[in-house]
Structure formats: C-alpha cells, structure tokens
Amino acid sequence: MRLVLAVGGVSGFEISGFGPEFREWVRALERLGCVSPVLLMGHTITRDARTGETVHAFRSADLPFGVLMLPCNNRREQICLPCSLLHNGDSFQIVRSGIVGGKGVPADVGTHPRAFVTVTAPSFGPVHREGALCRPRRDKPVCPRGRALSCLALHVPGDPLVGAPLCVECYRYADQVVWNASAGGLWWRYVRALGRELFRAAGLPVTDKAVRETLRVSYARVAEFQRRGVVHFHAVVRVDGPDGGADEPPAWVTGALLVQAAQAAGPRVFMDVPGETGPVRIGLGAQLDAQEIGAGGISDQAAASYLAKYVTKDDGRALVLASPLRSEAWIDQAPRGVLTAHARTLMHTAWRLGGRDDFGTLRLRQWAHQLGFRGNVVTKSRAYSTTYGALRGERQEFRRAAAGVVLPDEVVTESSWRFVSKGLSPRLAEIAAGVAEDVAMRKGQRPSWIPDDEP
Ligand SMILES: [Zn+2]
Ligand SMILES: [Zn+2]
Ligand SMILES: [Zn+2]
Incomplete structure (x- = not known):
C-alpha cells in the first residue's frame, strides 16, 4: 500500500491498493459523512497535569x-451534499431558535413581533x-445606442441569457458592482431605519437615542444572488427589548406595526459611495416584501425552513467563483459554463475599479470573484440566536461523552498537526461519493450530489 501526496494539492490525496487498510478507510469515510474532507497528519496527547500520565492519545x-x-463543512449542496445537509440543519436551528427559542434562546422570543423580509437592489438596466415572453413591448423602444429594449423570446431556466443585459453598452456595470460591495452597509442602515420607522409609525418622536433605549432589532439574514448578478437579502427580523432576546419589547410594537415599518424603512435607506465618474448616492430597490411571522402570517416553521433553504442553494451558479482572483487573467481562464459572459463583464469591472484609488475602501479586487459582494452569505445580529460554533461544540461534546473519555480536572494538551490536502484525488472522490450515496440511501435521503448539467 502506498500513500501519494499530490504536489501543490491540485489532485488531492491519493492512495493505491484495496487491502484491509483501504476498507477501514472507507468505514472512516462513512462515519465522517463528507465527500471532500480536509486531511491532516499529527497528534494530540492529553496528560494529567499533576501526574504527567497520558490520559488520552490521538495520533493520525x-x-x-x-x-x-x-x-x-461546505454549505453548498453541489460541493458536498452530506456536509451541506448538516449545515442546512445547523442553519435551520440557528434561524428557528431565533423565531421560537431553544438552543440557549429564551422561548419567550416566540411572543416578540417577527417578520420575514426580502430586500432587493434597484435596476441597473433591463x-x-x-x-413566458421576456420583455414584450408593443412600442418597440430602443436605447440611446439604437439597441432593442424589447425581447419576445421564451428563455428556459439555465439559458445563459437570463439575467444578461439587453444592451451591454448602456448597462450600469460599475454601479451594480459598487452596490454589491455596499450591500452589507445598506442592510445595516436598513435595520437602523426600521427601528426609527417603528417609532414614526407609532406616532412617537424619533431620535436614535430613544430608539436604542427602547428596543433592539435582531435578525438572521441570507444573501442570495439574482441571475443579473446582484445580491438580495432574505431575513427574519425580530423586535426585542433593548437588551435582546431575553428582554420584552415595548407592548405597542405589534406584528402589523413591524410589517408597516419594514416597508416604510426601505425608501429611507441611502449611502454615499464612489462611482465611475464621482460619488453617487445609492439605496434599496423598490421591491420590498415583508410578512408577519406567526399570528395570521407565515408559520414559525415555514419561516425557518424558507430562510435555511437559501443557505444551501447554489445561488451563484455560473455567476461567482469559489476563491479570490489572483490576476485579471483568471476571469477569462475560467472554463465556459463556469461563468456567464455577464458575470465575466461584472468581474472585469470590479477588477478595473479595484485598481482605482477612489474605490480603495470597497476592496473590489479582493471580492471581484463575488461580483463585489463582500463577506458572508449568512449573518445574524449578535442578539438573534446561537452560532455555528456553539452547535459544533455541542456535537463534539456529545461525541466525547459517547466515547467515554473522562478527563481529570487539570490536564495539559500537546498538539501538533500539519495540513496534508484539501479534498481527495478524483478517483478517491468518486469512491467517497459512492460511500456517501450508500449512507444517504440508508438514511432515505435524496442522492443528488452529482451535478446535473454542468462540468
Ligand atoms: Zn464535506
Ligand atoms: Zn430576452
Ligand atoms: Zn444601449
């Protein structure tokens, strides 16, 4: 049996032979439930601090x-279905506990006013x-450059034209990239505006201080890429007292008032950002949806599943790349089908603007692979609920207890690990996918991690 470590980690971990050690490795894969594991070599030795005696040794x-x-631990179904299902479960717990309590969140939050909100970006061109019919227009309008602004085609899902501009010359690529880069800031302003709008809707005098001392708007938020390459947000928003989930919100804040304020806050949000030819003021799109959770609105359970669903959805398909660009040449080197022409133009725009001093704060080159959008797909406010780390810690605790390891009060731990590879060789990855498929079949899960149509 031979262990082959690939140079540069390109082809990943490889082994040869199918002896007893291989069968043992397959069983380990089964327990792991991941098709693209991270491989490490090293050891962790735990000793009793007083006697120096080894109480636990763990060696690769x-x-x-x-x-x-x-x-x-990848959240994307297309990359690792088993991990994405676990991640989806975690996302569900995080979102759900913020809606109904549990996992360290008081059950009382279920009585707080809550709403499901979707916030979109404005248009950057048709x-x-x-x-159906793409853009039927009887008056057959044209753009200033003479291009048709109507289209009678029927675009099926997966058509690379979906989301692409009718006129690539008039389309406002720079504004869109800057909007993506500012989306997090706009959201944060939206949450603050929401607090103020609650006051306004109740007919109370509005000051930031009064709002802060009276209530707190908590949220869990998921970013989703639309086909036109712009992010929009789905969020569960909850009103607490000023100290968060354990604190009662003021009695005058009702679910209906929250929905009203959530809608009114949209047009109030703006931000001054750099633009192609000087500073511009941006805001949210006119399309803003807010629905009450509980009472007569959507159920607690539906709101949690709905939001968690967006987390594992491979929304950025053919629009974003998994890692930052090392050079602009990377954009055109990505194989066909991996990126649409529209996504490439947006990336080039982000790269070009990223080289300008006046766009420095947006770090556009670092985030060009996400069309300018910075940071995480899922975020939550501090007071909303539990974290991924807490849930993982809980599982580890459980495994440790299940393994029957009882540690003395004071221990010293000596650890040394080095990274071997991320992922397996294509041959082993295929074996891992087969193992995961067997496990999923046994659990009655849908075995769908084989990408359906793309390379
Ligand atoms: Zn995985
Ligand atoms: Zn069309
Ligand atoms: Zn045009």
Whole structure:
C-alpha cells in the first residue's frame, strides 16, 4: 500500500491498493459523512497535569493511511451534499431558535413581533427574464445606442441569457458592482431605519437615542444572488427589548406595526459611495416584501425552513467563483459554463475599479470573484440566536461523552498537526461519493450530489 501526496494539492490525496487498510478507510469515510474532507497528519496527547500520565492519545499514525480526515463543512449542496445537509440543519436551528427559542434562546422570543423580509437592489438596466415572453413591448423602444429594449423570446431556466443585459453598452456595470460591495452597509442602515420607522409609525418622536433605549432589532439574514448578478437579502427580523432576546419589547410594537415599518424603512435607506465618474448616492430597490411571522402570517416553521433553504442553494451558479482572483487573467481562464459572459463583464469591472484609488475602501479586487459582494452569505445580529460554533461544540461534546473519555480536572494538551490536502484525488472522490450515496440511501435521503448539467 502506498500513500501519494499530490504536489501543490491540485489532485488531492491519493492512495493505491484495496487491502484491509483501504476498507477501514472507507468505514472512516462513512462515519465522517463528507465527500471532500480536509486531511491532516499529527497528534494530540492529553496528560494529567499533576501526574504527567497520558490520559488520552490521538495520533493520525493510528488511522488508516496515517491521516486524519475532517469534514469540509461546505454549505453548498453541489460541493458536498452530506456536509451541506448538516449545515442546512445547523442553519435551520440557528434561524428557528431565533423565531421560537431553544438552543440557549429564551422561548419567550416566540411572543416578540417577527417578520420575514426580502430586500432587493434597484435596476441597473433591463435584463432578459426567465419564462413566458421576456420583455414584450408593443412600442418597440430602443436605447440611446439604437439597441432593442424589447425581447419576445421564451428563455428556459439555465439559458445563459437570463439575467444578461439587453444592451451591454448602456448597462450600469460599475454601479451594480459598487452596490454589491455596499450591500452589507445598506442592510445595516436598513435595520437602523426600521427601528426609527417603528417609532414614526407609532406616532412617537424619533431620535436614535430613544430608539436604542427602547428596543433592539435582531435578525438572521441570507444573501442570495439574482441571475443579473446582484445580491438580495432574505431575513427574519425580530423586535426585542433593548437588551435582546431575553428582554420584552415595548407592548405597542405589534406584528402589523413591524410589517408597516419594514416597508416604510426601505425608501429611507441611502449611502454615499464612489462611482465611475464621482460619488453617487445609492439605496434599496423598490421591491420590498415583508410578512408577519406567526399570528395570521407565515408559520414559525415555514419561516425557518424558507430562510435555511437559501443557505444551501447554489445561488451563484455560473455567476461567482469559489476563491479570490489572483490576476485579471483568471476571469477569462475560467472554463465556459463556469461563468456567464455577464458575470465575466461584472468581474472585469470590479477588477478595473479595484485598481482605482477612489474605490480603495470597497476592496473590489479582493471580492471581484463575488461580483463585489463582500463577506458572508449568512449573518445574524449578535442578539438573534446561537452560532455555528456553539452547535459544533455541542456535537463534539456529545461525541466525547459517547466515547467515554473522562478527563481529570487539570490536564495539559500537546498538539501538533500539519495540513496534508484539501479534498481527495478524483478517483478517491468518486469512491467517497459512492460511500456517501450508500449512507444517504440508508438514511432515505435524496442522492443528488452529482451535478446535473454542468462540468
Ligand atoms: Zn464535506
Ligand atoms: Zn430576452
Ligand atoms: Zn444601449
């Protein structure tokens, strides 16, 4: 049996032979439930601090092929279905506990006013639309450059034209990239405006201080890419007292008032940002949806599943790349089908603007692979609910207890681990996918991690 470590980590971890050690490795994969594990070599030795006696030793040398496999924890179904399902479960718990309590969040939050809110971006020019007739216009308008602004085609899902501009010369690529880069800031302003609008809707005098001392707007938010390459946000928003979930919101804040304020806050949000030819003022799109959670609105359970669903959805398909660009040439080197022409133009725009001093604060080159959008797909406010880290810690605690390891009061731990590879060789990845499929079949889950149509 031979262990082959790929140079540069390109082809990943590889082994040869199918002996007993291989079968043991397959069983480890089964328990791990990940098709793209991270591989490490090293050891962790735990000693009793007083006696120096070894109470627990964990060495990769004792594992099949001498490597420790850790789950990739990827949230995307297309990259690792088993991990995405676990992640989806975690997302669900995080969102759900913020709606009904549990996992360290008081059950009382279920009585607080809550709403499901979707916030969109404004238009940056007309784009082709999926289904029915794309853009039928009897008056057959044209743009200043003479291009048709109507389209009678029927675009099926997956048509690369969906989301692409009708006129690439008039389309406001720079504004869109800057909007994506500012989306987080706009959201934060939206949440603050929401607090003020609650006051206004109740007919109370509005000051930031009064709002802060009376209530707190908590939220869990998911960013989703629309086909036109712009992010929009889905969020669960909850009104607490000033100290968060354990604190009662003022009695005058009702679910209906929250929905009213959530809608009124949209047009109030603006931000001054750099633009192609000087500073511009941006805001949110006119399309803003707010629905009450509980009472007569959507159910607690539906709101949590709805939001968690967006987390594992591979929304940025053919629009974003998984890692930052090392050079502008990367954009055109990405194989066909991996990026649409529209996404490439947006990335080039982000790269170009990123080289200008006046766009420095937006760090556009660092985030060009996400069309300018910075940061995380899922975020929540501090007071909303539990975290991924807490949920993982809980699982580890459970495993440790299940393994029957009882640690003395004072221990010293000596650890040394080095990174071997991220992912497996294509051959082993296929085996891992097969193992995961078997496990999923046994659990009755849908075995769908084989991408349906793309390379
Ligand atoms: Zn995984
Ligand atoms: Zn069209
Ligand atoms: Zn035009």
